[in-house]
Amino acid sequence: MAKWGMVIDLDKCTGCQACTTACAMENDTLPGESWQDVLFYNEGEYPSAQMKWLPRPCMQCEDPSCVHVCPTRATYKDEDAGGIVFVDWNKCIGCKYCMIACPYGVRFFADEQPLVEPDIRDTYPGENGQMWSPPYQNPEQDWRRGIGIQPKGVVSKCTFCYHKVSKAPEGVADLDEDDPELKEYVPACVRTCAPKARFFGDLDNPESNVNRLIADKKGARLLDHTGNRPQVYYLGAGASIPAFRPRES
Amino acid sequence: MSDNNIMKGGPGTGLLILSAVVLVVSFGYVMFQLMTVGHAAFNVSSKLPWGQPISTYLYFALASSGLGLIASLPLVFGFKQYYGIAKRAIFLAFIILISGMAVLALELGHTFRMLWAIPFNMQIQSAMFWMGVFYAADLLFLLWKFQKMEAGDWDSRNTKIIGIASFLGVLLASGNLALIFGMMSMRPFWYDGSLPIYFYLTAITSGMAALVFFTYLAYGFTRSNMPEKLQIVFTGGLPKLFATVLGLTILFVTVRAITGLYANNPEVYHVWADYLFASPLYILSLVFGLLLPFALMMSAKLRVNPQIQILVAVLTFGGLFAERYYFVVGGQVIPLFQGTWAWDMLQYTPSVTEWALTIMGAAMMFTLYVLGEKYFDLSAAPQLERAPRTAEPRQATA
Numbered sequence: 001m002a003k004w005g006m007v008i009d010l011d012k013c014t015g016c017q018a019c020t021t022a023c024a025m026e027n028d029t030l031p032g033e034s035w036q037d038v039l040f041y042n043e044g045e046y047p048s049a050q051m052k053w054l055p056r057p058c059m060q061c062e063d064p065s066c067v068h069v070c071p072t073r074a075t076y077k078d079e080d081a082g083g084i085v086f087v088d089w090n091k092c093i094g095c096k097y098c099m100i101a102c103p104y105g106v107r108f109f110a111d112e113q114p115l116v117e118p119d120i121r122d123t124y125p126g127e128n129g130q131m132w133s134p135p136y137q138n139p140e141q142d143w144r145r146g147i148g149i150q151p152k153g154v155v156s157k158c159t160f161c162y163h164k165v166s167k168a169p170e171g172v173a174d175l176d177e178d179d180p181e182l183k184e185y186v187p188a189c190v191r192t193c194a195p196k197a198r199f200f201g202d203l204d205n206p207e208s209n210v211n212r213l214i215a216d217k218k219g220a221r222l223l224d225h226t227g228n229r230p231q232v233y234y235l236g237a238g239a240s241i242p243a244f245r246p247r248e249s
Numbered sequence: 250m251s252d253n254n255i256m257k258g259g260p261g262t263g264l265l266i267l268s269a270v271v272l273v274v275s276f277g278y279v280m281f282q283l284m285t286v287g288h289a290a291f292n293v294s295s296k297l298p299w300g301q302p303i304s305t306y307l308y309f310a311l312a313s314s315g316l317g318l319i320a321s322l323p324l325v326f327g328f329k330q331y332y333g334i335a336k337r338a339i340f341l342a343f344i345i346l347i348s349g350m351a352v353l354a355l356e357l358g359h360t361f362r363m364l365w366a367i368p369f370n371m372q373i374q375s376a377m378f379w380m381g382v383f384y385a386a387d388l389l390f391l392l393w394k395f396q397k398m399e400a401g402d403w404d405s406r407n408t409k410i411i412g413i414a415s416f417l418g419v420l421l422a423s424g425n426l427a428l429i430f431g432m433m434s435m436r437p438f439w440y441d442g443s444l445p446i447y448f449y450l451t452a453i454t455s456g457m458a459a460l461v462f463f464t465y466l467a468y469g470f471t472r473s474n475m476p477e478k479l480q481i482v483f484t485g486g487l488p489k490l491f492a493t494v495l496g497l498t499i500l501f502v503t504v505r506a507i508t509g510l511y512a513n514n515p516e517v518y519h520v521w522a523d524y525l526f527a528s529p530l531y532i533l534s535l536v537f538g539l540l541l542p543f544a545l546m547m548s549a550k551l552r553v554n555p556q557i558q559i560l561v562a563v564l565t566f567g568g569l570f571a572e573r574y575y576f577v578v579g580g581q582v583i584p585l586f587q588g589t590w591a592w593d594m595l596q597y598t599p600s601v602t603e604w605a606l607t608i609m610g611a612a613m614m615f616t617l618y619v620l621g622e623k624y625f626d627l628s629a630a631p632q633l634e635r636a637p638r639t640a641e642p643r644q645a646t647a
């Protein structure tokens with residue numbers, strides 16, 4: 001089985017948020033509850049202040065702390081599915097311990113006050129257990145893997161678009177959106193990225209482009225000291241986020 | 250035994266009605282909010298997922314553990330002079346734990362799913378799995394222990410074994426509860442292997458406050474109404490023990506604060522400097538909830554004064570409630586990444602629904618408490634003082 005990995009080249013990323021939008025469309029997430037978003041931040045002060053950004057999906061960690069803490073095994077890492085970390089919506093009890101334990105802040109309870117107003121749930125109230133039911137929905141639903149529209153009371157997160165990736169031909173080294181044969185299997189954020197800053201492939205395959213990029217272009221993991229060992233790698237300058245500093249008001 | 254327990258009479262019934270009404274109203278309000286608004290009625294978010302309901306649960310669970318530990322003084326360690334408080338302590342430990350669990354149940358996204366999803370999936374890696382195991386065991390042992398006392402069996406071999414098992418259960422439950430926080434290396438404010446000790450100390454302190462308050466309440470806040478055995482406890486070692494645990498709690502908080510303020514790590518330093526010590530309420534809770542009670546209990550004259558004991562119990566109650574709240578929220582106020590969605594420290598104040606949950610827990614505790622005082626003799630102690638061990642010299646016989 002493959003071990004799916006993502007490579008994000010920060011020197012190419014323009015911070016356009018097309019990935020965030022594509023993810024929200026693909027997975028019908030509520031506005032703001034983006035399983036993948038681009039985090040904008042600043043570093044330094046005038047005259048050397050910088051405006052920076054970092055696209056941030058779930059890292060599908062090799063040693064995921066969210067899985068360790070989950071008391072029900074609702075959150076699990078599926079080695080047979082490329083090492084993707086899923087949430088089983090039939091098992092999650094909504095204790096939110098995984099949200100405490102994830103160092104990357106990429107898990108969503110969503111049954112909370114709206115992040116963006118007006119609250120779209122008022123316009124499209126939930127039916128059949130869904131938190132909200134928009135008129136267009138991705139037909140792919142698999143609650144055992146946290147795919148579909150999130151029900152109330154559980155936690156959701158990026159699935160590396162497993163509903164697409166799982167249909168790719170066996171043994172393929174990379175899922176490249178430029179390959180007409182493969183483009184349907186590419187995760188939404190990767191496929192849509194205009195400057196081609198994102199790559200997706202098999203980290204276990206020595207021939208894969210993602211492995212080559214990590215080796216040749218100095219791929220780095222975000223917050224490596226956590227020991228979670230992400231399956232997402234960043235290329236280029238600035239895969240580091242400055243520590244917290246209170247704002248001077 | 251003389252019975253001046255006012256909970257058995259009219260005042261008890263009045264308190265029972267009042268607390269039952271508050272319980273029903275607050276429970277009804279929380280349920281209504283959860284059914285209509287859902288968990289959006291809470292002020293927590295994906296950035297700060299654990300709020301006051303969690304700290305309330307923590308507060309209750311640890312007060313219960315503290316009571317369990319205090320009860321083990323006579324029941325496990327042979328301090329027979331404390332026999333008079335044992336039964337009430339065990340009863341309070343039981344009902345306070347139940348009340349805490351009720352609060353936690355309504356905080357969860359799926360309350361009933363928990364009942365099968367945790368036992369059937371056996372995720373032994375998760376400290377929260379062990380929390381379920383240890384607190385369930387704790388509850389069971391408390392009940393068993395209480396039933397033995399009801400039957401008048403204080404000293405048999407079995408009772409002793411249950412007492413020891415119960416003591417270990419309490420240690421495991423509250424120590425593990427500490428590690429739910431203490432093992433989170435990605436949350437540096439909590440990440441601390443000595444946290445179980447802090448939890449034990451604060452547990453005993455809050456348990457002590459509960460014991461003092463509820464014992465006085467049973468006797469109309471008049472010590473001379475208490476059975477003699479209890480009066481001896483309240484003028485003897487117990488106040489000294491109270492002073493000791495208060496002092497140790499203050500020591501622990503001080504050491505944590507100094508470490509945090511000294512460290513450069515912004516995820517710890519800014520919690521202390523810009524959240525905790527920047528909050529007048531936190532400072533007030535330290536001064537009036539811990540320092541003042543400690544100072545009062547240090548005076549040999551004041552610590553045996555009934556009014557002072559009641560005052561200290563009430564102040565400590567409040568002080569430790571705040572301590573738990575600031576501990577839980579403080580671990581999350583620094584955003585994991587400063588930027589979009591969180592440009593500064595995260596803000597959290599409990600919503601009305603979250604307060605209603607806290608009030609519900611307290612009302613449940615009072616309701617069960619009065620029922621307990623009414624239907625059981627919580628001041629019961631062994632009738633005959635038998636020599637604990639044959640090896641010890643027997644009392645002179647006629």
Ligand code: SF4
Nearest residue numbers: 058059061064066102
């Ligand atoms: S990034 Fe967070 S949610 Fe994703 S696998 Fe790692 S710990 Fe779990």
Ligand code: SF4
Nearest residue numbers: 070092093095096098
């Ligand atoms: S919220 Fe759900 S997925 Fe997260 S730890 Fe709790 S049960 Fe597991």
